[in-house]
Amino acid sequence: MDWNLLVTQLMNGLQLGLLLFLLASGLTLIFGIMDFINLSHGSFYMIGAYFCGTIVSITGSFVAGVLIGLVGVFAVGALIERFIVRYLYLKDHLDHVLVTFGLILIFDTLVHLLWGPSGMAIPLPDALNGQVNLGNLQLPTYRLVIIVAGLMVAVMLYFLVAKTRLGMLIRAGASNRSMVEALGVNINRLFLIVFALGTAMAGLAGMLIAPITEASIGMGNDIIIIALVVVIVGGIGSVKGAFYAALIIGMIDTMSRSYLDQLLQLVMPDNYAETAAPALSAMLVYILMAAVLAFRPQGLFPPAGMK
Amino acid sequence: MSWLPTTVSGRFYSLLLLVLACAPFIFEWANQPFYLDLLSRALILGIAAISLNLILGFGGMVSLGHAAYIGIGAYCVGIPAYYDFYNGWLHLALALSVSASFALVTGAISLRTKGVYFIMITMAFSQMAYFTFLSLEEYGADDGLVIYSRSEFPEWLSMDSSTGLYYWIFGVLLLSLFFTQRLVRSHFGRVIVGSRYNEQRMQALGFSTYRYRLACYVISAMICSVAGMLLGNFTSFISPDMMGWTRSGELIFMVIIGGVATLFGPLVGTIAFVLLEEFLSAITIYWHLIFGVMLVLLVLFGKGGIHGWLAMLDRRAADHD
Numbered sequence: 001m002d003w004n005l006l007v008t009q010l011m012n013g014l015q016l017g018l019l020l021f022l023l024a025s026g027l028t029l030i031f032g033i034m035d036f037i038n039l040s041h042g043s044f045y046m047i048g049a050y051f052c053g054t055i056v057s058i059t060g061s062f063v064a065g066v067l068i069g070l071v072g073v074f075a076v077g078a079l080i081e082r083f084i085v086r087y088l089y090l091k092d093h094l095d096h097v098l099v100t101f102g103l104i105l106i107f108d109t110l111v112h113l114l115w116g117p118s119g120m121a122i123p124l125p126d127a128l129n130g131q132v133n134l135g136n137l138q139l140p141t142y143r144l145v146i147i148v149a150g151l152m153v154a155v156m157l158y159f160l161v162a163k164t165r166l167g168m169l170i171r172a173g174a175s176n177r178s179m180v181e182a183l184g185v186n187i188n189r190l191f192l193i194v195f196a197l198g199t200a201m202a203g204l205a206g207m208l209i210a211p212i213t214e215a216s217i218g219m220g221n222d223i224i225i226i227a228l229v230v231v232i233v234g235g236i237g238s239v240k241g242a243f244y245a246a247l248i249i250g251m252i253d254t255m256s257r258s259y260l261d262q263l264l265q266l267v268m269p270d271n272y273a274e275t276a277a278p279a280l281s282a283m284l285v286y287i288l289m290a291a292v293l294a295f296r297p298q299g300l301f302p303p304a305g306m307k
Numbered sequence: 308m309s310w311l312p313t314t315v316s317g318r319f320y321s322l323l324l325l326v327l328a329c330a331p332f333i334f335e336w337a338n339q340p341f342y343l344d345l346l347s348r349a350l351i352l353g354i355a356a357i358s359l360n361l362i363l364g365f366g367g368m369v370s371l372g373h374a375a376y377i378g379i380g381a382y383c384v385g386i387p388a389y390y391d392f393y394n395g396w397l398h399l400a401l402a403l404s405v406s407a408s409f410a411l412v413t414g415a416i417s418l419r420t421k422g423v424y425f426i427m428i429t430m431a432f433s434q435m436a437y438f439t440f441l442s443l444e445e446y447g448a449d450d451g452l453v454i455y456s457r458s459e460f461p462e463w464l465s466m467d468s469s470t471g472l473y474y475w476i477f478g479v480l481l482l483s484l485f486f487t488q489r490l491v492r493s494h495f496g497r498v499i500v501g502s503r504y505n506e507q508r509m510q511a512l513g514f515s516t517y518r519y520r521l522a523c524y525v526i527s528a529m530i531c532s533v534a535g536m537l538l539g540n541f542t543s544f545i546s547p548d549m550m551g552w553t554r555s556g557e558l559i560f561m562v563i564i565g566g567v568a569t570l571f572g573p574l575v576g577t578i579a580f581v582l583l584e585e586f587l588s589a590i591t592i593y594w595h596l597i598f599g600v601m602l603v604l605l606v607l608f609g610k611g612g613i614h615g616w617l618a619m620l621d622r623r624a625a626d627h628d
Contacts, residue, residue, distance in 0.1 A: 037423060039556075087607060093423050094369045095606045098563055101556045102602030109596035225434065225552060232427050279442035286431040286438075293428045294416045 004137055009258050010251075015143055017250025018150025022205035023227035024234070024242040025157060026198020032237020032303060033173040034089055034191055037096040040080075040103035041202050041227065042220025048073045048203025049215035050111055053120040062125050066207050070200050077199030081192050089191070108217050119216035146208050153201065154243055161239055170194060174237035174303045226253075229289045235299025244301060249285050256281035315624055316617035320571045327477060331470040343469055349581035350476045351537045356561040356573035357483050358530035363559065364568035365491055366523050367503030368418070371426045371555050372433030376528045378550030379406045380535020382440060385452040385545045395458030395466070402532040409436070410528030414521050430552050440547040451546025458540055466540055476537050480574070483530050488570055490526075499523050500568075560602060566614025575613045 027041050051072045056065035080103070088099055128145055131138045161167035169190055172180045181187045206220065213219070230249050234241025261277035268276070292299065312318050326333070327350070334343045355377055362368040383402035387393070413432040420428055446452050457466050466472040490496045502509040502516040509516050539545050548554075557580070565576020583601075587594035611618065 031423075037426070084603060084607075091606070093426060094363075094559070094563075097369070097371065097426065097556070098559065099603050099606045101553075101560065102599040102606075105595040105599030105602070109593050109599065113593055113596070221553065225430070228427060229431070232424070236423070275442070275444065279439050282438035282442065283435045286435050289431050290416060290428055290435075293420050293424055293431075297420055297424055 005258070007137055008139070009254055011139060011143060011147070013251040013254035014247070015146050015150070015250070016254055017247035018147060018154070019205045019209055020223070020227055020230050020250055021154060021243050021246035022150060022201045022208075023223065024230035024246050025154075025239050026201045027224075027227055028231040028234065028237055028239060028242045029170060029174065029194050030198050031231055033170065033177060033194055034085075035177070036085065036089060037093055037100065038085075038198075039097060039100040039224065040107065041100075041199070042222075042224030043104055043107035044073055044077060044199040044202040045206035045220035045223065046111060046215065046217070047076060047107065048200075048206035049122070049210035049219065050115055050120060051203070052207035053122045053210060053215050054115075056122055062122075062128070062211075065122070066204070069207055070204060073203030074196045074200040077196040077203075078192055080199075081195035085195060086188070086191070104221065108221075111217050115215075117217065119214045120210075121214045122211045124211045142211060149204075149208060153204065157201075157239060166190075166193070171303070226285060229285050232289050233292050233300060235302035238299065238301050238303040241299055241301030241303075245299075249288070252284050252288065253281070256284050260284075315620040316571075316614065319617055320575075323571075323575070324481075327480075330477075331473050335470075340469065343473060345581065345585055346578075347469070347473050347476055347541055348538075349578045350473075350480050350574075351534050351541060352558070352561065352581065353574045353577040354476070354480050354483050354534040354537070355531050356558055356565070356577045357480075357487060358527045358534065359558050360562045360567065360569075360573040361487060361490070361527040361530070362524055363562060364572075365496065365503065366499045366520060368520065368524065369426050369559075370429040370524075371552060371559070372429035372431075373527075373531060373558050374550045374552075374554035375433035375436040376406050376410070376531035377535035377538060377554070378436060378440065378545075378547065379409060380532035380537075381539035381545040381549055382446070382452075382535075383532070384458055384536050384539035385454050386446055388454045388456065389446060389452060393456055393459045395460040395464075398458045398536055399533070402536040403529050406528045406532030406535075407525050410525045411521070414524035414528075418517060418520050418524065430555070433550060433555060434552060437547050437550045437552075440550070447546070449547060451544055451548070454539060454543045454545065457543070458536070472537075472541060476541075479533055479537065483533075484570065484574070486530075491570075495519065495522070563605065564612050566612035569611075569614040572612055572614040579613060 023041065023045060027038060030036050030038050030041070048069055051069035052062075052065040054065075055068045056062055059065065059068075084099065084103070088096055124142055128142045130141050132141050132144060159167075161170055169180060169185055173187075173190060173194075177187075180190075202220075206215070226249065230242055230245045233249065234243070234245030257278075260281045261273050264273035264277050264280075312321050327346070330346055331343055334340065334346075355373070358376075359370065359373045362370055380402040383405055384398045387398060387401065413429070417425055417428045417432065440446070441449050457472070460466060464471075464475070466475045491500065498509060498514050498516065498519045502514070502520060506516050535549075538549070561577040561580045562573045563576065564579050565574065566572030583598070584594070587597055591597075605612070609615070
């Protein structure tokens with residue numbers, strides 16, 4: 001067995017898991033606290049990538065791109081909450097699906113209008129572009145940056161949710177929204193902050209991945225579905241659940257893509273295994289979600305107080 | 308003439324069916340074969356929307372995976388055709404039985420859940436179907452599959468000419484409208500509608516709502532697979548793209564434009580959708596923007612879609628008398 005390949009794949013799985021966590025943590029809070037299905041969450045992932053790319057091309061600094069881009073995505077998220085999403089909380093889930101589907105069309109076309117149909121490459125500073133040697137193993141520096149940044153955000157989010165007053169309200173909101181409202185909390189402002197914060201984290205995920213894949217129209221539409229799977233598997237409203245589920249799903253997805261065919265070859269002829277493996281590896285996360293929904297619909301790590 | 312419809316909506320729908328029935332002659336006379344194609348596509352999607360409305364509208368089961376059944380129906384034409392089996396009855400039987408089996412298994416699991424979870428689990432199952440076809444290299448994978456010849460039926464039922472295919476589509480459309488109307492008014496349909504409003508009460512009345520809903524889900528899938536079979540014949544090119552989750556989203560969109568839980572709503576909604584798509588995309592490449600804005604406005608301010616507006620005219624006329 002090739003151990004270097006295994007370590008590389010483990011790192012890739014971790015990287016995908018952390019990106020999924022950045023998307024899913026906001027999604028799960030919006031889902032859990034506001035009971036709002038946001039299919040357009042992936043659009044903020046795309047917008048983040050384009051904002052960052054534009055600012056990098058103006059200022060030449062990747063760090064500036066990320067920081068200013070974050071403020072930009074936060075502002076767009078706040079505007080969308082204030083003028084559209086706020087009026088939908090009391091409507092049913094079908095309406096949420098429709099409006100956010102419409103928002104996806106709007107955002108995709110606006111990006112097309114503003115930045116043109118082709119993708120946008122984001123150059124990395126030289127310091128991040130190299131390789132890091134670990135023993136006899138070479139790892140791209142930037143992948144390590146993504147992993148470190150993802151872990152840092154996870155820790156910050158943990159402190160925000162577990163140790164601050166805002167976090168207390170968020171947790172209370174995820175467990176019992178009407179009680180929080182009854183206690184006189186300004187629920188409109190709380191919802192606005194949670195929504196904008198969630199979209200900013202989705203934007204950050206887009207900015208981090210864009211130097212590798214480049215920013216493109218509709219880049220969020222596939223990953224948002226996997227992020228939704230993470231939310232469901234982890235338990236709606238649970239940031240901790242989103243973290244574990246994101247890592248599990250990131251690992252399952254990466255590992256099955258590289259090792260499932262070898263695994264299947266143990267139990268079936270090679271040519272069948274080669275056909276079945278890609279299909280099965282693409283389906284595994286959905287199978288996991290269907291199993292969770294069928295046997296433990298509240299998710300693996302539901303928020304406290306929610307049954 | 309007392310047999311003529313008296314309401315605005317009744318007149319509108321009767322006129323619409325009359326126009327649809329004569330469409331091939333109208334377009335032939337006007338020498339516009341392109342519009343017959345457009346209409347054929349609209350009516351095929353209309354059948355799919357009618358079937359979705361059965362579970363989404365009348366049953367309150369919001370499925371974000373209905374496009375899977377269009378894909379299944381289409382591949383039930385494409386895969387046999389790949390092996391030179393062109394018998395249309397075979398295609399039809401395959402589409403109905405494969406979709407019914409898939410719906411029975413996935414529906415049995417999905418219907419254990421409610422609300423958001425149902426939306427997500429139906430989406431998950433349709434994604435599984437999508438990835439299955441995406442990985443079938445033998446049948447073209449993501450490049451799709453070309454169907455070289457249409458399903459073969461006896462002479463008088465032939466779909467080889469575009470008029471023949473159109474009347475196939477129109478016939479299936481009429482059947483599904485008739486079937487929906489009969490179903491909703493039947494004992495079965497009342498239980499389905501009743502469990503949308505209050506499932507616990509229906510259970511308290513002694514109905515096994517789970518079984519009723521599952522049966523409804525399977526019926527809806529089977530109707531949708533016929534739409535898929537027609538679409539495969541119509542486009543003569545099929546690909547997994549037909550069953551992606553955004554396609555399912557579009558189907559919901561069509562039902563909503565027309566009017567949820569109404570007989571003709573999904574049909575007029577789909578025709579409006581396809582016509583808008585056609586004309587807007589001819590004007591500007593940014594037509595998705597207009598579509599998206601419409602969708603947001605429709606949910607925020609639209610009261611019951613096109614059918615809702617017609618019903619409003621009905622009430623106004625009634626007040627006038």
